[in-house]
Amino acid sequence: MAGLAHGWDRRSVSDRALHVLPYEGDHDALARRLRTRLTSGPGFAVVTGVPVHALPTEQAQEMAVAMMRPLGRPLPQGTGSDESLAWLVRDEGVSAHTDERRFSEPAYTSKSRGHLHLHNDAAVSPFGHEPDYVSLLVHRTARAGGATVLVDALTVHRVLAHDHPDHLALLHTPFAFDRRHVTPPGRSPVVWGAPFAHRDGHLRARCNTVRMRGAYHLLDRPLPAVRGAAIDALDEVLHRPELALTLELAEGDCLVVDDRRILHGRTTYQDHDDPGRRRCLVRVMAHAG
Incomplete structure (x- = not known):
């Protein structure tokens, strides 16, 4: 597993034993096992069997926060009455896009059922934060679709260095990012940062x-x-x-990623007609503890 700390591709990380951990109620012990995968392994892990199936949404949110607290300090998401430590990723009936190139200003992309391109959350400094870790706890799955897609930014950087060295040099300089949907009150809807930067001896991504x-x-x-x-x-x-x-995540799975390294996306999905069964993930962002 140590070799994965330097980057992976689909083949090298296909063995589920490399990233799957069973849930345990001792969240301190669980955090220690997670930290090994995040810092010395592939940079992500899937915790299976989290007992949330029978819980109402509010209790699933509490469970998601409780699991992450030993790993890092949970960060508030949203503004005003929307603010929460446990953000609900679910379709709320709005389109995230106005056309193929621009986002709808008031829409959270996490509140749609469409395709989500590869990204890491820290790229746009959501709500004024740069999270180290992000978790997604699956409370309900979709009727079809909604798979999670992961890519290792360390591997992307290595491929760019080989195939596009001139472009990579520029990607180590600041670029502007549109963050209208997650702008802190009174702050600019545009934030600047380098897509790749070396900090404390580690490569960090903003993609x-x-x-x-x-x-x-x-x-x-x-x-x-x-x-x-x-x-x-x-x-x-x-x-x-x-x-x-x-990854086809099941109910009770919790994906935890090092957001400074792992990029994630989502395929489109079709939801259940019954509102009580519709796809719902609980997102927690945290600073490393």
């Missing part, structure tokens, strides 16, 4: 190519051609099928 392109609409200036080409190179590598691991 969200759709929001990198969209930011220039907010800045009311064209995306420079050289920067557009760098984003295109990043997109090309991100979508190489041999790099992506697809």
Whole structure:
């Protein structure tokens, strides 16, 4: 497993034993096992068998926060009456997009049932935070679809260094990101950061190519051609099928990722007609403890 700490692709991490952990009620012990996978392994883990199936949503939220507290300090998500330590990722009947390139300003992409492109949450400094860890606890699954897709940014960086070295150099400089949906009160809807940066001896990622392109609409200036080409190179590598691991998460599974390293996305899904059975994940963001 130690070799995975330097990056992985779909084949090298396909053995479920490398990233699956059974749930245990001792959350301190569970956090120790998770931390090993996050810091010395593939950068993510799936905890199976979390006992949430019979719980109402509010108690599932409490469970998600309780599991993450020993791993790090949970961060508030949302603003005003929406603020919560446990964010509900579920379809609330709005489209996340106005067209293929721009997001609908008031819409949270987590509140739709559409495809979510590969990204890490820290890329846009959501609600003023840069989370180290993100967890997604599955309370209810969709009728069909809704698979989770993971890509290792360490591997993406290595491929870029080999195939697109000139573009990679530019991706180590600040880019603008559109964060209208998660802007802290009184702050700019555009945030700047380098897609790749070395901090404390580790490579850290901020990748969200759709929001990198969209930011220039907010800045009311064209995306420079050289920067557009760098984003295109990043997109090309991100979508190489041999790099992506697809997970079909079940009810009671909890995905935990090192958000500084692991990029995640989602396939489209079809939901149940019964509101009580509709897909619902509980997201917790945390600073490392």
